Amino acid sequence: MGHPHTSSTGRQAVASIDGRALAQAYAAAAEALAANAAALNAINVFPVPDGDTGTNMSLTMREAIAAIPTGGAGAADVARSAADAALMGARGNSGVILSQVLGGIASGCEGASDVDARRLAACLERACTAACNVVSEPKEGTILTAISAAADAATARAREDATAEDALAAAVEATRDAVARTPDLLPVLKEAGVVDAGAQGLYLVLEAALSSLRGERPPAHAEGLGHIDDGWLAATARAHAAPGAGAGFCTEFVLTSPSVDTERLRDELHEFGDSVLVVGKESLARVHLHTHDPQAAIEHSRAFGDVSREKFDDLAMQVGALAAQQRVAGGPAVIAVVAGAGIERLFGSMGARVVRGGQTMNPSAGDIRRAIEEAGGDAIVLANNKNVVLAAEQAVTGLDQRAAVVPTHSVPQGVAALVAFNSELSWEQNVDAMREAASAVRTAEVTFAARPARIGETDVAEGSPIGIVDGEIVAAGDDVADVARDCVRAMLEGSDEPLVTLYAGEDADPAATQALAATLREEFGAEVEVIDAGQPHYPYVIGVE
Amino acid sequence: VPVHVVTDTTADIPRDLIDELRITVVPLTVAFGEESFRDGIDINTEEFYERLRTTKVLPTTAQPPPALFQHAYEHLCSTGDVVSVHLSHKLSGTIAAARTAAAEVAPGRIDVVDSASASMGTGLCAIAAARAAAAGASREQCAAAAESVAARMHVLVAFETLEYLRRGGRIGRAQAFVGGLLGVKPILTVKDGEAFPVTRVRSRAKAIDQLFSLCSRFDRVAEVAVLHTTTPDDAQGLAARAREALPGVTVHLGRFGPVLGVHGGPGMLGIAVVEGDPAATSQGSRP
Numbered sequence: 132m133g134h135p136h137t138s139s140t141g142r143q144a145v146a147s148i149d150g151r152a153l154a155q156a157y158a159a160a161a162e163a164l165a166a167n168a169a170a171l172n173a174i175n176v177f178p179v180p181d182g183d184t185g186t187n188m189s190l191t192m193r194e195a196i197a198a199i200p201t202g203g204a205g206a207a208d209v210a211r212s213a214a215d216a217a218l219m220g221a222r223g224n225s226g227v228i229l230s231q232v233l234g235g236i237a238s239g240c241e242g243a244s245d246v247d248a249r250r251l252a253a254c255l256e257r258a259c260t261a262a263c264n265v266v267s268e269p270k271e272g273t274i275l276t277a278i279s280a281a282a283d284a285a286t287a288r289a290r291e292d293a294t295a296e297d298a299l300a301a302a303v304e305a306t307r308d309a310v311a312r313t314p315d316l317l318p319v320l321k322e323a324g325v326v327d328a329g330a331q332g333l334y335l336v337l338e339a340a341l342s343s344l345r346g347e348r349p350p351a352h353a354e355g356l357g358h359i360d361d362g363w364l365a366a367t368a369r370a371h372a373a374p375g376a377g378a379g380f381c382t383e384f385v386l387t388s389p390s391v392d393t394e395r396l397r398d399e400l401h402e403f404g405d406s407v408l409v410v411g412k413e414s415l416a417r418v419h420l421h422t423h424d425p426q427a428a429i430e431h432s433r434a435f436g437d438v439s440r441e442k443f444d445d446l447a448m449q450v451g452a453l454a455a456q457q458r459v460a461g462g463p464a465v466i467a468v469v470a471g472a473g474i475e476r477l478f479g480s481m482g483a484r485v486v487r488g489g490q491t492m493n494p495s496a497g498d499i500r501r502a503i504e505e506a507g508g509d510a511i512v513l514a515n516n517k518n519v520v521l522a523a524e525q526a527v528t529g530l531d532q533r534a535a536v537v538p539t540h541s542v543p544q545g546v547a548a549l550v551a552f553n554s555e556l557s558w559e560q561n562v563d564a565m566r567e568a569a570s571a572v573r574t575a576e577v578t579f580a581a582r583p584a585r586i587g588e589t590d591v592a593e594g595s596p597i598g599i600v601d602g603e604i605v606a607a608g609d610d611v612a613d614v615a616r617d618c619v620r621a622m623l624e625g626s627d628e629p630l631v632t633l634y635a636g637e638d639a640d641p642a643a644t645q646a647l648a649a650t651l652r653e654e655f656g657a658e659v660e661v662i663d664a665g666q667p668h669y670p671y672v673i674g675v676e
Numbered sequence: 677v678p679v680h681v682v683t684d685t686t687a688d689i690p691r692d693l694i695d696e697l698r699i700t701v702v703p704l705t706v707a708f709g710e711e712s713f714r715d716g717i718d719i720n721t722e723e724f725y726e727r728l729r730t731t732k733v734l735p736t737t738a739q740p741p742p743a744l745f746q747h748a749y750e751h752l753c754s755t756g757d758v759v760s761v762h763l764s765h766k767l768s769g770t771i772a773a774a775r776t777a778a779a780e781v782a783p784g785r786i787d788v789v790d791s792a793s794a795s796m797g798t799g800l801c802a803i804a805a806a807r808a809a810a811a812g813a814s815r816e817q818c819a820a821a822a823e824s825v826a827a828r829m830h831v832l833v834a835f836e837t838l839e840y841l842r843r844g845g846r847i848g849r850a851q852a853f854v855g856g857l858l859g860v861k862p863i864l865t866v867k868d869g870e871a872f873p874v875t876r877v878r879s880r881a882k883a884i885d886q887l888f889s890l891c892s893r894f895d896r897v898a899e900v901a902v903l904h905t906t907t908p909d910d911a912q913g914l915a916a917r918a919r920e921a922l923p924g925v926t927v928h929l930g931r932f933g934p935v936l937g938v939h940g941g942p943g944m945l946g947i948a949v950v951e952g953d954p955a956a957t958s959q960g961s962r963p
Contacts, residue, residue, distance in 0.1 A: 183736045183738075186707075186710070186736075187738065190710065190712075218741060218742065218743040219741060219743045219744075220741065221741035221742070221743070222705060222707070222712065222738050222741075223705075223736075223738035223739065223769075224738075224739065224769040226738070226741070227739065227741055227742060227769065227772075227773060230741065230742075231776075264776060264779070265742065265772060265773070265776045266772060268765075476857065477857050477858070480857045481857075481858070482852075546858065547878070550858065550860050550876045550877070550878060551875065551876065553852065553853075553873050553874070553875060553876075554852040554873075555849055555852055555872065555873050564875075628879070628881045630878050630879045630882075632858075632878075658879050658880075658881075660858070660859055660878075662857070662858070676878060676879075
């Protein structure tokens with residue numbers, strides 16, 4: 132047993148931990164994990180960002196303390212019953228590691244009625260070994276780094292004639308430093324702007340145990356915007372991964388007032404959209420939601436406090452930009468020539484880089500070449516218009532990079548080619564797959580005759596709807612929808628299980644478009660997808676596969 | 677010494693085969709918030725999908741605690757050796773828990789095999805080990821049988837969306853297929869034990885054709901499994917086509933259990949094809 136030491140408050144440091152004190156320390160740890168479970172979930176990005184580290188550690192600790200016998204048990208019994216229950220009830224990866232930590236402590240306590248500094252150090256050493264053994268590929272920057280730091284510090288301190296409290300205090304301090312180091316050791320943490328959730332969980336456990344030993348309340352965490360920022364990136368990233376994400380605007384802002392009713396705000400914001408996150412304290416909250424009407428959501432929130440730091444992002448573009456950013460290192464880039472905001476969003480949402488141009492505004496070879504050079508590495512260019520193919524061919528000659536043109540003549544062909552793109556495959560494989568996919572698509576364009584014409588037996592007046600299939604006029608009439616239907620009929624000959632994609636132009640009436648889609652489904656048994664593409668001049672562009 | 681085969685519930689082995697081959701199945705956990713269920717014990721597959729339709733809390737999954745494996749191993753080791761076959765360590769900590777328990781109970785008498793796959797991709801490996809065990813093979817031979825099937829395993833899975841896989845953190849290299857305003861059906865495989873993008877198609881019919889194409893890719897096929905989460909008709913149709921194309925080859929038809937259901941989502945349809953073993957002779961071949 133170590134000699135009693137006197138702390139700065141005049142209270143004598145606890146020389147050794149008996150069964151009762153250990154049970155109390157475990158209970159305090161369970162409470163701390165429960166209180167911080169959501170915060171730990173929010174920063175959980177490794178090994179898989181499934182956001183359950185806090186819940187798993189908390190539930191595992193809860194199982195452990197429920198099994199501790201009441202009244203008079205020695206440290207060995209307390210530690211063993213907690214460890215056994217944790218091993219059986221361990222939930223998830225982080226729960227299993229925590230159960231191993233408790234198991235190590237129990238084996239270190241074997242036969243002891245109380246735990247002095249040396250024994251505490253031995254417990255943490257064994258906890259460290261047990262935790263490392265359970266992980267198939269131990270990594271630095273995780274809970275393993277933290278438990279190892281705790282064990283080392285406690286062992287060093289125990290050599291110096293210290294109390295159990297001294298050794299635990301040294302362990303807590305070392306763990307705090309280790310947690311702070313985790314982003315430097317594990318790049319995925321740094322990218323997400325977080326510390327490791329499991330390591331932080333272990334820190335909370337040790338800190339709560341120390342506070343309990345000292346007869347104090349564990350310090351509260353999660354204060355102020357700085358701390359909220361820690362978990363924010365991970366929490367919002369998960370919101371974007373949730374089913375249904377991908378429509379509307381990702382909206383974020385900060386709300387300040389003497390007292391923000393965060394729960395009511397959260398409930399009310401659900402009226403405006405989904406993926407609602409409200410994180411913070413009464414005086415300061417950070418808000419995130421996905422909504423089609425960011426302004427309405429913000430106006431509504433003003434009733435709760437002052438709004439600042441507003442930020443909106445188009446979700447579809449955000450996801451596409453992310454995909455483009457995460458392009459496999461050295462993998463090929465796709466550059467698409469597009470006209471119209473809707474088409475731009477469509478190609479952008481699937482990770483292509485876009486060059487604006489098209490029917491009436493062809494981009495120069497130089498424009499395309501610049502986009503290829505900006506992308507760097509291997510490149511594949513989708514022309515998406517017959518009149519752009521030559522400029523694209525010219526752009527890819529004499530480059531230092533490998534670049535090829537997939538000579539798509541239309542947006543439907545370009546989309547088919549982009550769908551066939553797989554950044555995990557080689558540039559050559561992609562060029563082949565994309566050419567093949569594009570060639571399997573027929574395209575119709577519905578537009579208006581620029582001058583009087585005669586098609587077969589029919590006279591077409593200037594300004595009447597006409598249908599062009601793969602460059603030839605095949606249909607004319609008075610009604611845009613009828614012409615569209617005639618085009619589809621012409622393209623469908625001989626194909627079964629057709630897929631029709633209807634690209635609605637800026638002049639197309641949404642109700643008429645839906646009616647047309649319904650007709651096509653019924654008349655041709657086709658699967659029909661409508662894209663709000665917003666192209667000029669053409670009420671409809673139609674792809675058939 | 678008799679050999680006992682252990683696997684986990686994600687292997688999706690049909691009930692009758694589990695009974696017939698006396699395979700021990702350790703459950704993973706699926707949780708709706710704080711409410712935990714042991715897969716196949718506290719909740720069955722049908723109940724799970726029913727609950728998934730109505731739940732507001734999105735479920736999460738968790739590996740079995742090592743102690744569960746420990747109990748199973750202790751029990752089985754009293755009458756024989758053990759071969760324990762599990763899903764890829766890149767997808768779950770299950771196999772790490774199994775290894776921990778094996779080292780604790782009887783190192784040297786328990787072989788833990790990483791199938792580097794999931795669902796029946798794992799299940800068919802465990803089945804091969806169990807068949808070898810039933811034929812009186814040694815522990816080493818049973819483990820080798822499982823590893824041989826793992827090496828000849830080819831898997832294709834069609835998804836309605838990758839959002840579930842991404843949300844659960846199991847997207848792997850299929851990240852490249854995430855996103856887009858079009859209704860595309862991503863098709864993935866399992867490569868080096870994790871999700872890997874193969875292709876994207878625009879319609880369900882084409883997705884099913886892609887899956888079926890795996891049946892005609894090999895000179896000889898040993899065994900096939902077709903699985904679904906919520907589309908029994910698609911699965912039956914695909915299995916029927918496989919049976920027609922591969923006369924004499926066993927084609928299992930089953931359902932992804934809760935754990936894979938959580939990570940794949942509704943509409944997930946998969947096929948696992950075991951290529952014929954060049955060393956063996958008594959296998960079905962393509963006409």
